[in-house]
Amino acid sequence: MAGLTSILACLIALGALITWDDPTPRSGSSGPVTVVERDSTVIVQQAVGSFALVGHTLKRVASRAEGTLIESAASPLLRSFRNAKSKLIDNL
Amino acid sequence: MTSKIWFAVLTLALLALAPLRVRAQAGVEADRAYLPIDQVIDLKAILPEVDINLPRYLLKDAVSELNGGTNDPLARTGINLSELVRDVKLIRVVVIEAKSTNRAALTKGMASLRTILDSKWTPVVSVPGDNVGIYTLGDAKGESLAGLAVLIQDTNDAVIVNIVGNVSLGKILQVASSFDKLPKDFLQKLSKVSSDPAPKPEATPEKTVQ
Numbered sequence: 001m002a003g004l005t006s007i008l009a010c011l012i013a014l015g016a017l018i019t020w021d022d023p024t025p026r027s028g029s030s031g032p033v034t035v036v037e038r039d040s041t042v043i044v045q046q047a048v049g050s051f052a053l054v055g056h057t058l059k060r061v062a063s064r065a066e067g068t069l070i071e072s073a074a075s076p077l078l079r080s081f082r083n084a085k086s087k088l089i090d091n092l
Numbered sequence: 093m094t095s096k097i098w099f100a101v102l103t104l105a106l107l108a109l110a111p112l113r114v115r116a117q118a119g120v121e122a123d124r125a126y127l128p129i130d131q132v133i134d135l136k137a138i139l140p141e142v143d144i145n146l147p148r149y150l151l152k153d154a155v156s157e158l159n160g161g162t163n164d165p166l167a168r169t170g171i172n173l174s175e176l177v178r179d180v181k182l183i184r185v186v187v188i189e190a191k192s193t194n195r196a197a198l199t200k201g202m203a204s205l206r207t208i209l210d211s212k213w214t215p216v217v218s219v220p221g222d223n224v225g226i227y228t229l230g231d232a233k234g235e236s237l238a239g240l241a242v243l244i245q246d247t248n249d250a251v252i253v254n255i256v257g258n259v260s261l262g263k264i265l266q267v268a269s270s271f272d273k274l275p276k277d278f279l280q281k282l283s284k285v286s287s288d289p290a291p292k293p294e295a296t297p298e299k300t301v302q
Binding site: 052 | 144146150151153154155158166171173176177183185216217224226240242244251253255259261263264265266267268269271
């Protein structure tokens with residue numbers, strides 16, 4: 001009986017070690033921009049947009065401007081992300 | 093006696109697999125500045141509107157030619173993207189539209205992230221009334237930035253940003269200020285940069301056969 005318990009414990013321990021989350025950073029995305037995300041043009045656009053989003057938020061919060069933050073500061077950038085695919089196609 | 097043998101086997105198995113565990117965590121997810129967004133919000137159940145996930149190897153490749161040179165469409169804006177992302181390991185932006193179906197889970201997930209940030213990170217600016225928080229994490233020496241996180245939640249959207257690595261806040265603000273200066277044909281120019289072949293070496297005159 002003790003042997004069986006030990007086997008089970010061993011299997012559970014092995015399972016816990018083997019089924020950790022995949023450490024590879026996910027380059028895909030589940031959002032609408034998935035299709036073109038690997039294109040370096042879009043990567044640059046997303047990187048610049050991400051920094052701009054943070055920068056706008058920092059500026060807005062720091063200055064405590066009127067209006068909701070997402071609506072006033074980040075909304076245009078979020079829209080551009082959402083429309084990334086169609087924008088890319090339109091511009092190329 | 094039998095149980096002692098089994099315990100010894102178990103111990104040996106654990107010791108043998110320990111290096112694998114260490115290797116598995118050696119990526120960006122093991123970084124102190126990595127925000128476990130996927131662990132606290134089930135992004136397979138709550139599909140985000142935007143899910144940007146740019147690890148270093150993608151960034152490095154994409155910005156390799158954007159160094160302020162003549163071919164860089166960002167040159168006139170004063171943004172040197174190569175320099176900006178030089179020490180960045182990951183850029184992650186998640187935007188989730190809050191709906192009646194996901195609002196409870198989303199609020200719970202955002203609260204979990206806020207708890208993590210409040211306990212280990214330094215809040216730079218926060219507006220609790222608007223559910224806005226901007227946090228930074230210093231490196232081990234406390235001399236440079238190791239990570240940046242932004243949480244915003246209102247009735248319509250939740251925005252989560254996590255930048256792992258060292259990035260200049262001043263230069264991020266500069267990007268925001270210069271964003272409207274981006275050329276209208278920015279995407280076309282970017283596309284040209286990425287598709288232009290490397291300059292060929294000067295052709296040597298061919299010898300004429302007499």
